[in-house]
Amino acid sequence: MIETAVKVNKKDAKLALAHIIVAFIALFIGGLCGFLQVLVRSGKVQLPGGIGYYQVLTAHGVLLALVLTTFFIIGFQFAGMSRTAGALSNKARLTGWIGFWIMTIGTALTTFYILIGKASVLYTFYAPLQAHVGFYIGLALVVVGSWISGFAMFAHYARWKKQNPGQVGPLLSFMSVVNMALWLICSLGVAATVLLQFIPWTLGWTEGINVLVSRTLFWYFGHPLVYFWLLPAYMVWYVVIPKVIGGKIFSDSLARMSFILFLFFSIPVGFHHQLTEPGISPTWKYIQVVLTLMVVIPSLMTAFSMFATFERFGRSKGATSLFGWLKFLPWNDARFLVPFIGMVAFIPGGAGGLINASHQLNQVIHNTIWVTGHFHLTIATTVVLTFFGAAYWLVPHLTGRTFTKQLNQLAIVQAVVWSVGMTIMSGAMHWVGLYGAPRRSSFSDYGGSAQAADWIPYQIAQAVGGSMLFLGIILVLYIIVQLLWFAPKGEEEFPIGEAEETAEKTPLFFDKWWLWITIVVVLILLAYSIPFTHMIQEAPPGSPGYNRLC
Incomplete structure (x- = not known):
């Protein structure tokens, strides 16, 4: 055993x-x-x-x-x-x-x-x-x-x-x-x-x-990729953070169910990245938008679980008011603070995701730099800051070194620098994206138009924020190098939280992998088989996308 x-x-x-x-x-x-x-x-x-x-x-x-x-x-x-x-x-x-x-x-x-x-x-x-x-x-x-x-x-x-x-x-x-x-x-x-x-x-x-087929295959992968990034951050939130703060996992079963639901609703949704593309029936776009919005359910389950963990911990320390637990959280511990900033950033990041997935609202921001700003809130803040916070205990645990008080203080400074820089850069991206500034384009692509001139202050703000983010990268790399080779030898805990003593026993039902994978396959076939067949069958010789480039 x-x-x-x-x-x-x-x-x-x-x-x-x-x-x-x-x-x-x-x-x-x-x-x-x-x-x-x-x-x-x-x-x-x-x-x-x-x-x-x-x-x-x-x-x-x-x-x-x-x-x-x-x-x-x-x-x-x-x-x-x-x-x-x-x-x-x-x-x-x-x-x-x-x-x-x-x-x-x-x-x-x-x-x-x-x-x-x-x-x-x-x-x-x-x-x-x-x-x-x-x-x-x-x-x-x-x-x-x-x-x-x-x-x-x-x-x-x-x-x-x-x-x-x-x-x-x-x-x-x-x-x-x-x-x-x-x-x-x-x-x-x-x-x-x-x-x-x-x-x-x-x-x-x-x-x-076949361009439409290639883009469809990419986005079949491209949206679940977001959840491949997010779920390890959720692992840290669900399993590690309760131990770091001295609390308990609110519900083992709820955590497992949320992950199963993410598995269901993250894959058959790629069409919501192709809402403006011809060649895909509006009916199938609608079906996949509905499936996309279903992912809100496990996201809210995660938010409920985390705040329940914080509140129960605070109550155990004597908190009595609605938000009294806030003062008992270890704000001076980078292992908690850095991932917590990532959690907070996911609130506007998730709201932006709902806008991106909505057919009507997507028309306003599609292919604008708003989308880039959204990605920088989700992956570059929520995910990356959680990964940084995890690295501060994981790397010394693996190397047999210690996360010293000085490195902890520097990690907090790094998180503040990152947060301010991202607020400036991502905020400017979101704002100027609403005015139609395109994503992926360099300044020289705008030409000398009056509209491009109106975007200049936002581009400068992005440069200021981006410079702060690069400084944040230098700081975190310094910390990681110290934890790999130079920090004092010692023992650093790999924190694993325990469930509440009063929690019900987790059922074995969650390990029925054949059932979960079958449901995923059925959802994928429902969402993709007919429209994908149409993409191939209804592209006549000589038309764009049929055996030649658009």
Whole structure:
């Protein structure tokens, strides 16, 4: 029988650390490219040495939205499963290393072609933009490597269940399995378009590419990707934060149900990113918008659970008023404060997501920089700050060092710098997006129009906020380097919360994976099978998107 460990196994720690180190390298390169990008958008700076604006824009998006997130998430989940379900078997650990090296080789290949200017196709790489074939091969390797790591996690969870019959799986391990199942299912879309469309087209094996099919396959992947980012942040909120503050998990069962609902409602919703595109029936767009809005339910469940945890903790300390618990929370502890700022940022971020998903409201902000501002509230604030907060205990736990008082104070300063910078930059993006300022465009693309001149103050505000964010990146990298190699030796806890003593026993029903996956497949077939068939059958020879470029 495998017992829950107090510490992550040393061999597993090396595997997790390898992923986390690559993630923070990606943070530096991608953050630097983002800094250069906002300087160009201000209209006051030109990039030296023939560096292209869309070159740095592509590197910023790919390295932060795909590489940073995927590597950190997989490293965190390997550590979490080792901590809660026992050390990985030699076979599972070897599989994890194979996945890591395939992902790393793919990342290096993709980054190389972006940096030499052969893949300025943006994070979405829409056709008819075309990159060097090495860019697409690298992306495919990243996805395949992540699948291999996912299979290692599935095998480890199955091993725990086999050796602990009749017991519900550890909560953090359960959540990791849900997230990797979501990732495996949704990334089939991007793998299909890269392997079956972009690579053959780039190599000249096909005359063209069905653009609508490629965009649909991308967004089949692109929206669930958001929840692949968010669910690990939710893991920290549900499982770690209660322990950090000295409280209890409000409800183990509610946490599991929210993750199952995210699995259901995050994948068959990609059409809400294609509301303005022809070739998709309004009926199917409507169905997927409804499914998109259903994700509000597990989001509200999460908010209720977290604030219930805070309130019950506060009441146990003597709080009596509605918000009296606020004064008992550990505001001077970066392990709590940094993720909490991420939680608060998700309130306006989630509201913006509802606007993006609404057919009528989307018409106002579609393809404007409002959408960029929204992403910076969700991934670059909610997710990234939660990851930073987790790294402040995870990295020293894995390296055998301590998160000192001085580093804790610096982490709080970093969070404040990040929050102020993001408020300025994202706020300017949202505001000028309402006036029609386009996303993805450099200042030079606006020309000398009067409208472009009205946008200049907002572009300067973005540059100011972006500069503060880059300073925040430098600060967090300094902290991580200290925790990796220079902080004093010691023991740092991997905090895992416990459920309330009075909570009902979690039913084994949650481990009926065949049922959950079947429901997901049914929802996907309902949402995609008929419209996807129409995209192929109703594109006559010679029409845009049929075996040639639009």
